[in-house]
Amino acid sequence: MFDIGFTELLLVGLVxxxxxxxxxxxxxxxxxxxxxxxxKRSFNSIKAEVEREIGADEIRRQLHNERILELEREMKAMKQDILDTTSLKPGSEPGKPAETPQPAAQDKNPQP
Structure with a gap:
């Protein structure tokens, strides 16, 4: 850390x-x-506390992201339920039921 060698320690001891x-x-x-x-103990305790806080912040951030994802899933499910319930297809007009494909009309006079 301070890069103190043996000679510096010896000099400090003699002084x-x-x-x-x-x-x-x-x-x-x-x-x-x-x-x-x-x-040293004070620095170590401060370091440990900062690391705990950083870890707690990451956990809070992950929980927040998970809540957002869960809300998005719920919103998509609710949208799908609404579309299924009202029989609306995306792009159709509200208030009108969705058009269902009609079977092709069969000729009354079949050709031999």
Whole structure:
């Protein structure tokens, strides 16, 4: 993450030893470790919460899409029921029953 090598860590340790002294250095390192642990846990909890929210948003979006599809299916079924009930075919005039094909008239005088 920060790309800190061994030499940089050694330099920071030597500066801390000179500034804090050998008596307070172990306590300071322990305190720094606790703070770093708390910060990592905080970042991890925030990350997990964001991932849960993103997952919840996707689930909500999928449910919404499924509801829309179900409504479209219901509307198509209702339209078909209405057309079947009123015997209307698409393109025919309302109020008039749909024309049904008439059987072809047979000749009364068949040709031999």
């Amino acid at each position: 801390a030893l000179v500034v804090l002294g050998p008596e307070r250095l172990p306590g300071a390192v322990r305190t720094a470790g606790l703070w770093i642990g708390r910060i």
